[in-house]
Every structure is written in structure tokens, then in C-alpha cells.
Amino acid sequence: MFTRRSVLATPVALAACNPFASAEPAPSGPIPSLKDIAPFPIGAALSSAHLDDPDWRALAKQQLSQLTTEWELKMEYVLQDGPGTPYRFEAPDRIAAFARDNNMRLYCTTLVWYSQGASWLNDLSDSDFRKGFDDYIAAVTGRYAGQAVGWDCVNEAVAEDGDGLRDCIWSQRLGGKEAYIERSFEKAREADPDTVLFLNDYNLEYLPRKRRTFLNLVEKLMSRGVPIGGIGNQAHLDIEAPVGSSAAFLRDAASLGLPIHVSELDFPKHHEGLIDTRTEPQKRAQQIAHVRDLAEAYMALPAAQQFGFTTWGLRDPDSWLLREEGKNWPDASPLFFDAQSRPNPAFQTAVDAFSGKS
Ligand code: G3I
Numbered sequence: 001m002f003t004r005r006s007v008l009a010t011p012v013a014l015a016a017c018n019p020f021a022s023a024e025p026a027p028s029g030p031i032p033s034l035k036d037i038a039p040f041p042i043g044a045a046l047s048s049a050h051l052d053d054p055d056w057r058a059l060a061k062q063q064l065s066q067l068t069t070e071w072e073l074k075m076e077y078v079l080q081d082g083p084g085t086p087y088r089f090e091a092p093d094r095i096a097a098f099a100r101d102n103n104m105r106l107y108c109t110t111l112v113w114y115s116q117g118a119s120w121l122n123d124l125s126d127s128d129f130r131k132g133f134d135d136y137i138a139a140v141t142g143r144y145a146g147q148a149v150g151w152d153c154v155n156e157a158v159a160e161d162g163d164g165l166r167d168c169i170w171s172q173r174l175g176g177k178e179a180y181i182e183r184s185f186e187k188a189r190e191a192d193p194d195t196v197l198f199l200n201d202y203n204l205e206y207l208p209r210k211r212r213t214f215l216n217l218v219e220k221l222m223s224r225g226v227p228i229g230g231i232g233n234q235a236h237l238d239i240e241a242p243v244g245s246s247a248a249f250l251r252d253a254a255s256l257g258l259p260i261h262v263s264e265l266d267f268p269k270h271h272e273g274l275i276d277t278r279t280e281p282q283k284r285a286q287q288i289a290h291v292r293d294l295a296e297a298y299m300a301l302p303a304a305q306q307f308g309f310t311t312w313g314l315r316d317p318d319s320w321l322l323r324e325e326g327k328n329w330p331d332a333s334p335l336f337f338d339a340q341s342r343p344n345p346a347f348q349t350a351v352d353a354f355s356g357k358s
Pocket of ligand 1: 047070071074076109155202234264320323325
């Protein structure tokens with residue numbers, strides 16, 4: 001989901017003390033491979049349709065060591081044919097096969113999310129609801145046991161403003177907000193004893209109260225022996241916010257000792273609002289500054305906590321931000337590669353950070 005927009009300083013103020021002044025040019029010559037440079041897995045989200053695009057496949061094989069199922073392992077796809085119909089797996093099975101055939105890790109999202117699945121279970125009795133929920137997690141998690149290196153087990157459990165946990169069908173029908181979360185992790189662990197189970201959320205770098213609520217929840221789950229294995233920081237970056245908040249969140253999160261997955265990185269240069277006073281170089285420089293903040297802070301984590309660094313799409317046109325169901329921002333250019341698989345300016349920032357040059 002997306003962050004609020006801060007008001008940008010005027011160009012005069014930026015010119016006077018512009019922290020974004022130096023936008024490195026895109027690299028010339030052969031494109032470095034992020035997966036070969038980084039000391040941790042480099043991922044991207046995809047739909048199975050991307051597998052039919054030879055340019056996407058070529059770039060993915062060059063750059064990626066991990067794939068995330070963007071939407072085809074969510075209830076909206078698996079249960080698309082409604083209650084009582086067979087689960088749908090043909091699309092995620094294609095992604096799993098491509099990952100396996102190309103020696104890439106498979107990361108899956110998401111088992112339980114406040115925003116999906118209600119229509120499927122809503123009319124069931126309480127006992128049938130619980131059974132339906134448990135059976136779904138067992139079937140979906142179990143299908144990829146032995147291949148899925150990790151799951152977003154519960155997605156976006158914290159309230160939008162950070163004031164407690166979201167109320168949703170799962171909390172209403174499974175005994176409360178913490179109860180459904182614990183049940184989700186326990187049932188997923190029963191189905192796959194090895195996959196790493198993550199709690200995933202967004203805006204953790206921008207909303208201190210949301211960060212505190214999220215980290216307190218993680219700590220509580222850990223103290224109760226709930227099998228939470230990692231923290232997912234979606235990292236949908238607001239490049240008009242002050243630089244430094246990504247590093248601040250990672251420092252706080254690292255104190256819990258769990259692996260951390262940058263799970264959905266994008267950094268759109270689009271401005272929400274009527275007037276955008278930034279020049280293109282200033283926008284690119286802002287992207288570079290925020291990617292540098294995140295990438296360098298991630299590099300500073302202990303190796304055991306560097307689970308993986310995933311962008312939410314591979315090339316700009318692959319991003320949800322450009323799509324109708326997303327933000328419909330054609331000018332977003334939110335990822336490391338453009339429509340022709342050429343590096344965007346922020347790519348070199350990642351290369352420098354992951355190779356220890358910056
Ligand atoms: O591909 C079908 C198309 O054939 C069909 O005509 C069309 C209309 O029904 O739907 C298309 O599928 C859409 C799919 O995105 C691919 O574009 C689904 O309806 C739509 O629901 C799905 O949206 C996904 C969304 O989560 C909801 O699952 C986005 O791709 C995905 O980027 C977005 O990702 C979320 C993360 O899971 C959580 N964090 C925020 C992030 C962005 O919202």
C-alpha cells in the first residue's frame with residue numbers, strides 16, 4: 001500500500017542545500033548482476049504472465065536469485081472460483097517450476113491478509129469457518145513445502161495509523177486480533193516445518209507508532225513461542241520524505257534478531273498532488289538518496305538477518321503502480337530497470353551499496 005506524501009521543499013531551498021544534487025548517471029557497458037554482487041538473495045515479484053516474456057526471463061535470469069508470487073498465491077486467485085470449488089494453482093505452479101529450473105528461491109505471499117478471502121468463508125458456521133481456514137493454510141502452504149523458502153504468513157496486521165491491530169474477518173471469526181495471527185503461523189508451520197514465516201507490513205519507516213506496534217507484536221509472538229521466523233519490510237518508499245527513515249527502521253527491527261526481508265521495494269518518482277516543482281534530475285536524485293539509505297542500512301545488518309532484498313516488480317512497466325488496480329501512475333519509474341531492461345539511475349546505487357563501494 002502507499003505512503004502519505006510530504007510537501008517538497010521549493011526548488012530554491014533545494015538548490016541552496018539540496019541533499020539530492022548528485023544524481024549518478026546510469027552505468028554504461030554490460031549491466032552488473034545484482035544477484036552476483038549482493039551477499040544475499042535478490043528478488044522481484046512477478047505474475048505468471050511475465051514468464052511468457054522472453055525479455056523478462058532474460059533479465060530475471062541475469063539479475064535475480066529469488067522470485068515472489070505477486071498475487072497468484074493470494075486467496076483472490078487460489079479461491080477465485082468460490083467456496084467449495086477446487087483451489088487454483090496453475091499459475092503459482094508455473095512460477096515455482098521456473099524458479100526451480102533456474103536455481104532461484106521461491107518466496108510466497110500471502111497466506112492471510114485482512115483484505116482478501118472474506119466472501120469465501122463468511123457464511124460458514126464458526127466450526128466450519130475454523131476448519132476452512134485451517135484446511136486452506138494446510139493445502140496452500142503444504143503444496144510448496146520443500147520449495148518455498150519463505151511466506152508472508154500474515155500481511156498488514158497493524159492498523160493503518162499504527163493504533164493497534166486491524167479488525168478483520170479473521171480477527172472477528174477466529175477469536176481475536178492476536179488469536180488469528182497466532183493460528184496462521186501455527187497452521188503454516190504444521191504444513192511446512194522448514195519455510196520461514198514472516199509478518200509483513202508497510203510504512204514502518206514513516207509512522208513511528210506503526211513501527212512500535214509492529215515490533216511489539218513481533219516481540220510478543222516470539223515470547224509466546226509462535227513460529228514467526230522473520231520480519232517483512234515492504235519498503236514502498238516515499239522519495240519526498242526525509243532521507244534516513246529506512247535505516248532507522250532497520251536498526252530498530254534488527255534488535256529483535258530475526259531475519260529481515262525487504263519484501264516489496266519500489267520508489268516511484270510520481271508526485272501525489274496537483275503541483276510537482278521538482279525537475280527530473282531532482283526526482284532521480286531523490287530516488288538515489290532513498291535507495292542508498294535502504295541498501296546501505298541493509299548491508300550493515302548481520303549476515304544472518306539479511307534474508308533477501310526484493311523489488312515489487314522487475315522493470316518499470318511490471319509495477320503495480322502503473323496499473324489500473326494500483327496507482328495508475330505512468331510516470332512512476334519505480335524500479336531498477338526501464339521498459340527496455342536498461343538500468344534506471346538508482347540501479348548503480350544498489351550496485352555500489354551491495355558491492356561495498358558506497
Ligand atoms: O491479471 C488479471 C487480468 O487478467 C484481469 O483481467 C484483471 C481484472 O480482473 O485482474 C488481473 O489480475 C490483477 C492482478 O493484480 C494483476 O494485475 C488482480 O485483479 C488484482 O487484484 C491484483 O492486484 C495485486 C494486489 O496486491 C492485490 O492482490 C497487485 O498485483 C499487487 O501488486 C498488490 O501487491 C500488494 C502486496 O500484496 C501487499 N503490499 C501492497 C502491494 C501493492 O498493493
